Structures are given as C-alpha cells and as structure tokens.
Amino acid sequence: MEMIEEHRCFEGWQQRWRHHSEVLNCTMTLSVFLPPPVSANPPPVLYWLSGLTCNDENFTTKANAQRIAAQLGIVLVMPDTSPRGDDVADAEGYDLGKGAGFYLNATQAPWAAHYRMYDYLRDELPALVQEHFNVSNRCAISGHSMGGHGALIMALKNPGRFTSVSAFAPIVNPVRVPWGQKAFSAYLGEDQSQWAAWDSCALMAQASAEQQIPTLVDQGDNDQFLADQLQPAQLAEVARQTGWPLTLRIQPGYDHSYFFIASFIEDHLRFHAEHLFAEA
C-alpha cells in the first residue's frame, strides 16, 4: 500500500492509496476517509461502491459524506469499480469492461483473467483495510446504481458480515434489465442459470430470516434509468414476500446524479451508524 494523496478534510484525512491486487492481478487505487477520533474505540467502516464509469474519486469529491462520517466517527473506504491497467480487457461503451466490473467474478474469456471484483471486495480489500488502518471489525456497505447492486449482493451473499446495507438507485434485478443482461452475458456467459447468484432479487428470495439485515434504498422518481434499468419495486416485492426489513424511499424530482446522492447521504450515514454502533 502506497499513499499517493492526502488532504485534511473535516478535521480528518482524505487519502488515496495504490496497491497491487493479487486477486485482480493488477494495480488498484482506492480512497479512504479517516475521521478524527471521536471515541477510544477503533472506528467502524462503511464501504462505498460506485456506479458505471466511476473510479474511487467520484464519491470522494462529490458526495460530501466526509462531513457526517467525521461527526459520527466512521471510516469510509471507496474502491474502484473494476480492475485497471493496459493489460486488462475492455470493451466499447461505458457499461462493460473498465469502470463496469459489476462486482462479480467473471468466468468467461477475456474477462476472467482480471474481473474478480467480488473476491477483491469480500477478501482482499477488507484484509488490507484491517492491516493498514485502525478500524473495528464492524462494517456496513452502500453504493450507487451498479454499486448499489454491488452493495446488495455483498450483503446478501455474506450473512453476518455487514450490520446494514443501503443503496442509491440500485440495479436490483440485473438478470432482467439491459445493463445486467449485457454485463452478465459477457462476464458469466449465456447460461442464465449462472446469473441468479449475482442478482439481488433472486438472492433475497432465497435468504433465510436469520440473514436479514436493515436495508435502506433511496430512488429518485425523475431518474432516467428508473423504468428500464433499476425497478426498485421488484426488490420491494421480494422484501414484502420474505419479510426483509427494507425501507424504500421514492424521492420526488431527484435524478440519477451525485446531486441526488449528496442530498441524502447524511440519512444513509446516520442509518448505518445506528447499526454500526449498536451493542453487539
């Protein structure tokens, strides 16, 4: 881990790190916000997963999450959205390849060599964070759009790992929408029986009651991708059927941009804090 940038920010530190990822077989960059000390205990971690076209800096510079993270004493960890580098496969278009890793493990050529964002997020990144920063083992996860999908599948596939999960305008049912179908066809192949393991609606439908964790989703009703790509009502229906503790808030007039995220990030951090700091 090599620090490549550091800025004082809300009495804490906004840092950018570079490291070689064994899992992804490439050099990765990640951003971290370290809040000022607010208690004698090591702070918990909120992982943030960004959407299509983003890297680790979009949320860092645009969401202003550091203000509340500093108040609450939460470390923010913001990884990139795909493997990177000249020898990493890529594609035309913003919705496949670099910047569009979909937080899964690819099985198909030419993607399988590097596109293992799920293993990176599940194993390698948390180990790095534990090793290099003074943090507790409590963590939560959130994300936007493709990153909302990533946050939800990380939580659903790893019961007990996260105290809570939230998302802004997530792709909840990728097997049924164009972004998901394009990405899953490429990364996982045409055998659609392999896709459900990476679909939040399918995963939630199979989850047991013991696996449930508090879940908050915000969705703007003026989001250009709402009808075609996002369809949060699909997840709400599965949650209703399974009794999953999902709060879905439809925010009138808001779109898919970071102006939407900035407007509601405080609610999400306070939601996660309630669970991160609850008595174990």
Add this chain to the structure above:
Amino acid sequence: MEMIEEHRCFEGWQQRWRHHSEVLNCTMTLSVFLPPPVSANPPPVLYWLSGLTCNDENFTTKANAQRIAAQLGIVLVMPDTSPRGDDVADAEGYDLGKGAGFYLNATQAPWAAHYRMYDYLRDELPALVQEHFNVSNRCAISGHSMGGHGALIMALKNPGRFTSVSAFAPIVNPVRVPWGQKAFSAYLGEDQSQWAAWDSCALMAQASAEQQIPTLVDQGDNDQFLADQLQPAQLAEVARQTGWPLTLRIQPGYDHSYFFIASFIEDHLRFHAEHLFAEA
C-alpha cells in the same frame, strides 16, 4: 438564457445556463442553485468565483454549498472563470488565458477583445440574474484562490454593492506574486501603475471607513501556494492599519483543494447569511 441542465438538489434546484455575453463577446455558461422557498421574501444571492483552471462546475459539484444554501434560503450563482470559445485568445499553461481571467478588464492585445470579466461580473451578470430569477437585491460574494482575489476586488471596487465578502486562500496581493505578475503583465501591460486598481491590498489601503464590509478569509497552513502566491498576512496587515473588519483564520493542516473548501463552506454561508438577512 437557455437552461442546459437541471437537477433536484437538497429540495432546491441545481441549474446550468448558457447565454451570449455582450460584454465578453462570447457564449458563457453559468451554474445557479435555487433553494426551496424558506420565506415569503425573494432570496438574496451569493456569487462564487472559482480559481485557476475551473469553470462553473467545480464549486457546484465539490463544495456541497447547496446543503446550507437550501437551509438558509440563499441563491448561489457560479460563473465561469474566463471568456470561452474557439476565437477567444489563450496561452500555454494553466495560469493565463482560458480558465484564468483574473476577474479584470484586459487592455492589451490579444486579450482585450474578450477578457472583460470584471465588467461581466459587475454589470451584465447581476442584470441577468435579476431578470431571470426571483431574487432580492441583497448580495454577497466569495471565491477561492484567483476567485478569492476576484471576490475581494469586486467588493473593494464597488462599495455598497455587497453586504459581506469572504474568500478561501485568496491571492490578495497579485502585483507582488508570480501568478499575478504573469497575468497582469499580459492583460494590463508592463506599466505597473495600471496594476494597483486590481490589487486587494492596494485597494483596501485606499478605502475609506464608510466602504468597509465584514470580511472573512480562511487559509490552510499546508497550502502549497501559501508562501509564494497567497500571503494573506499582507492583507491582514493592511486591515490592521486601516481598521478593516477582516477575520483571517489559519486552518491547520488544510491545503488548497476543494476538501478544504467543503470543510469550511458552512461557516462562510452562515457568515454571509448574518449580513444578507440583517435589517437594512
């Protein structure tokens, strides 16, 4: 005025507009934040002037000023930092030409044809804002670096116009620092007697007591440009000699970035609100 973008943001509206500027003789873009109504009175305006290399979007996307502007009921107006377009003169380097207008009226070729940001900000832009938005005639001004210089000279050269002025890491004494000397030589010519009209320290030294308005300056002590380009102590010394109501805060560990601005923008908006909403 043609609206080219609009986003719901903190229950208000973040907009981007394009218009032909008569003064600058080119097409200009500006960003505006309209807060939700907080009273029956039209809201006042805070003008924000950005620094070198910026356009109207840097502050809009990175400072998160909309959160407090929405609470307080202040319209934010964020112009570009120079004239724009293929027929506008430019130069190598980030500190002269496009993105580096220095908020003055150029007198030298090839700059004089378009580089009249001072007249644009003093006359044309406020008239546009009054015409197109429901705003009161009370206004304040703030900015960063080159834009801090711009905010200070706008306030100093137009007594009675602004209720208050503030700046982050401003260039306060451009006639004596490399950025200012390079820009003033190009835009104003080598006759340095013409430069003092655009120098905050010189303007403040000449100002009468009746012209004084509340002034807040924040400066990070880890700012890489502090010693060579900024030197806020020069302005503090003039303020001390003239009794100008300047509060200069040195913020330990902060640098020149938008992480610095985001960390303290709330203080600046609350400072301006105190004066914008004071009984006339």
